Amino acid sequence: MVATISWKFTAREIAEKPELFTSGHRACAGCGPAIALRQIMKATRGPTIVTNATGCMEVVSTIYPYTAWKVPWIHTAFENAAANASGIEAALKAMKRKRRLKQEKVDVIAFAGDGGTFDIGIQALSGAAERGHDFLYVLYDNEAYMNTGIQRSGGTPHGASTTTSPGGTDIPGKTQMKKPIADIMVAHEIPYVATASIAYWQDLLIKARKGLEAEGPAFLHVFAPCPRGWRYDTSKTIELARLAVETCIFPLWEAIDSEYSLSPQSKIMTLKPERRKDVREYLKMQRRFGHLFKPKFEHVLTDIQKIIDKRWNKLLKKCSMT
Amino acid sequence: MKAGQQETRAMNGDEAVAYAVKQSDVDVVAAYPITPQTIIVERFSEYVADGKVKTEFVCTESEHSALSACVAASATGARTFTASASAGLALMHEILYVTSGCRAPVVMAIANRALSAPINIHCDHSDSMAERDSSWVQIYVENSQEAYDSIIQAFRIAEHPDLLLPVMVCLDAFFLSHTLENVKVLPDEAVREFVGNRQLPLITNHNGEKVPFKLDPDNPITMGPLDLFDYYFEHKRQQEEAMQKAAQIITETHNAYSQLTGRRYGNGLVDSYRLEDAEIATVCVGSTAGTTKTVVDQLRAKGVKAGLLRLRNFRPLPVRDIKEALENISAIAVMDRSNSFGGYGGPIFHELRHVLYDTSSHPYVVDYIYGLGGRDMPQNIIKGIYKDLMEIVETKSVKEYVQFAGVR
Incomplete structure (x- = not known):
């Protein structure tokens, strides 16, 4: 069960909390995932151990002999962040049972990107969720393998051009849809699943804390734009993270014990539909979708809108909003 | 402790391994079943189910996750064990190198089995021989008695502060894993005393302070970082230097164990x-x-x-x-x-x-x-x-x- 207490996480409170993911890391200017990690580490409630899948955040934060982490942190491989978290949690449990653990409670967080979650890491994640380990899994989703040079993943949206799904003369970027990973995690019947965007930091922090408070596995899908991979100006990261929510391409919701509910930022789109923005506004800001604005591929824009509408309506049903 | 105080039990090789693990005060066992290793995890599950151990048993969804969980558990300070064979060991391949590279003293039993294809569940050494360069200590046993003895020794060897490398104890599929043999076992306390508590060497953290080598919220360290051409080579040489100390640690451990049991396997090497x-x-x-x-x-x-x-x-x-x-x-x-x-x-x-x-x-x-x-x-x-x-x-x-x- 997830505690129903709500945390405020005021700006003052956040500013005063020490940085656990510190400056000096080598993330690109305008990096969305770095913002996500910094914010989430502000939501921790006590002693915490972090494990990180191979990927951008691992690479930029721990170039030996430097580290950006003020918490115990381990990286071992790409596909096994959830398995590492399982091992850490098991070790803590055993040591507590044997009275060898100094702390009363230690939280475990696993960070992984979309490649490490939608694709290569889904088996370990599914296994850890089924086994019920008490940990928070954070997916920082920048919608492609950015660390290796912008290759498509299961998290890349329909129509996006990547280096392995290029927008060519014949094929308009990725032809498949984004895998509904958070719904897949809800289907595991774990206590807490939520989506969040770095544009709404308070919502993100509250959800991260809820995930930590949940007794058992929690999954947090964080939308985190990447200026290098999406091809936009580095100053637009937060704007895009907000537009994704406002266009309903990435709605915010949470599922407590599999009960879906829309978060306020998305709920408003049902109460005041005029607030909902045209997806073209979001797409045209990013060169990864540039090819879709050529006459030949205009139909893809329509397809994208259809996909969004279909998924949005499905979500509204799950949230009993229809 | 005298050899006379040992008890004789009819066990197959897998059971002998499980019994040794039960006695070795292991904190975490993470494993995935594969013939002919299965009896090890089955017996151990029974010890867990009957409350005979305080170990946390993680029955993972793959060998890759089993060893990944072991590395992380070991990094958290836990004494850790897993077991596998054949395709399972091959699936662990990537993490075998990670285990030794992270200097995680995991102990693993291998019931040596042929590799596919064609699929074959019986004994040969293709699986562990393929991993000979992964920086794991490899012990090959002749019989189930030696399997039992070697597992107990393996924890002390792996966790030795001068070594801190994982150890594989390899036993032949079916010839040993499934064949009943009279095995002399030590009393629980004797094994417990022999393996001792896991020792954590002090390392220098990023602030230049000496802290225990583990994931500890009181003394945070970063493990498994990105290590480029300016340091990676030195770290790999350190690993080789540790391996070169292994022979002495193995013989010392073997000698100490022999004094306890009266059993010797040559000079241990x-x-x-x-x-x-x-x-x-x-x-x-x-x-x-x-x-x-x-x-x-x-x-x-x-x-x-x-x-x-x-x-x-x-x-x-x-x-x-x-x-x-x-x-x-x-x-x-x-x-x-x-x-x-x-x-x-x-x-x-x-x-x-x-x-x-x-x-x-x-x-x-x-x-x-x-x-x-x-x-x-x-x-x-x-x-x-x-x-x-x-x-x-x-x-x-x-x-x-x-x-x-x-x-x-």
Whole structure:
């Protein structure tokens, strides 16, 4: 069960909390995932151990002999962040049972990107969720393998051009849809699943804390734009993270014990539909979708809108909003 | 503790391993079932279900996750064990290197089984031999008693602050894993005392302070970082330096254990059988040594000066011990239960011939690939190998350096 207490996480409170993911890391200017990690580490409630899948955040934060982490942190491989978290949690449990653990409670967080979650890491994640380990899994989703040079993943949206799904003369970027990973995690019947965007930091922090408070596995899908991979100006990261929510391409919701509910930022789109923005506004800001604005591929824009509408309506049903 | 206080139990090799793990105060066991390792995890699950251990047992969805969980658990300060075989070990391949690279002293039992394809569940050493460069200590056992003894020793070896490297204890599929044998076991307290508590060496953290080498919220350290061309090479050399200390740690641990139990396996690294005045000898690992000893006795009864060198350790390779044991032998046959396709003989042959190249006596060294996929290695084939060696000594020539034994 997830505690129903709500945390405020005021700006003052956040500013005063020490940085656990510190400056000096080598993330690109305008990096969305770095913002996500910094914010989430502000939501921790006590002693915490972090494990990180191979990927951008691992690479930029721990170039030996430097580290950006003020918490115990381990990286071992790409596909096994959830398995590492399982091992850490098991070790803590055993040591507590044997009275060898100094702390009363230690939280475990696993960070992984979309490649490490939608694709290569889904088996370990599914296994850890089924086994019920008490940990928070954070997916920082920048919608492609950015660390290796912008290759498509299961998290890349329909129509996006990547280096392995290029927008060519014949094929308009990725032809498949984004895998509904958070719904897949809800289907595991774990206590807490939520989506969040770095544009709404308070919502993100509250959800991260809820995930930590949940007794058992929690999954947090964080939308985190990447200026290098999406091809936009580095100053637009937060704007895009907000537009994704406002266009309903990435709605915010949470599922407590599999009960879906829309978060306020998305709920408003049902109460005041005029607030909902045209997806073209979001797409045209990013060169990864540039090819879709050529006459030949205009139909893809329509397809994208259809996909969004279909998924949005499905979500509204799950949230009993229809 | 005296040898007399030991109890004799009928156990197969897998059960002997599980029993040793039960007694070794292990914190985390993470494993995935694969024939012929399954009995290890089944028995251990029973110990957990019956409250006989305080271990956290994580029954993972794959071997890859099993070893990943073990590395992270070990990094958190837990004594950690897993077991696998064949395809399972192959699936762990990536994480084997991560385990040693993270200096996580995980102990793993391998029930040596052939690799696919074609799929085959029976014994050969292709699985663990393929991992010989992964910086794990490899111990190959001859019988279930040695499997039990070696697991207990393995925790003390792996966790030794001068080593901090993982240890594989390899036992032959079915020949050992599933065959009942009388195994002498120590009382729980004696094992507990022998393995002791896990020791955590102090390391220097990013602020220059000495902190325990583990994931500890009071003393945060970063493990498994990105390590580029400016440091990676040094870290890999440190790993090799640790491996070079392993031989001494293994012999010390073996000696201490022998005092407790009265049992010895050679000097802990190699186990010589009637080699002192031998003219011809075979070299092998694992259960085939048992059959070979019988053959050696038969040949000795006929006046043939035959001997056997069983390598208990393949990693680290006991170079000095091999030289000492074999430099006065005229002709040596290596018996490899795995093949290095397209190479010149099997993996043990490669290393044996390489080690003996420096000896002034320059013995003849030949190789026999045998027993792949569980093919039996009966006495008559081993006798044939000794016969070939006698011919080599007599004719001072070798017809074929690498052959298959027992194949149609």
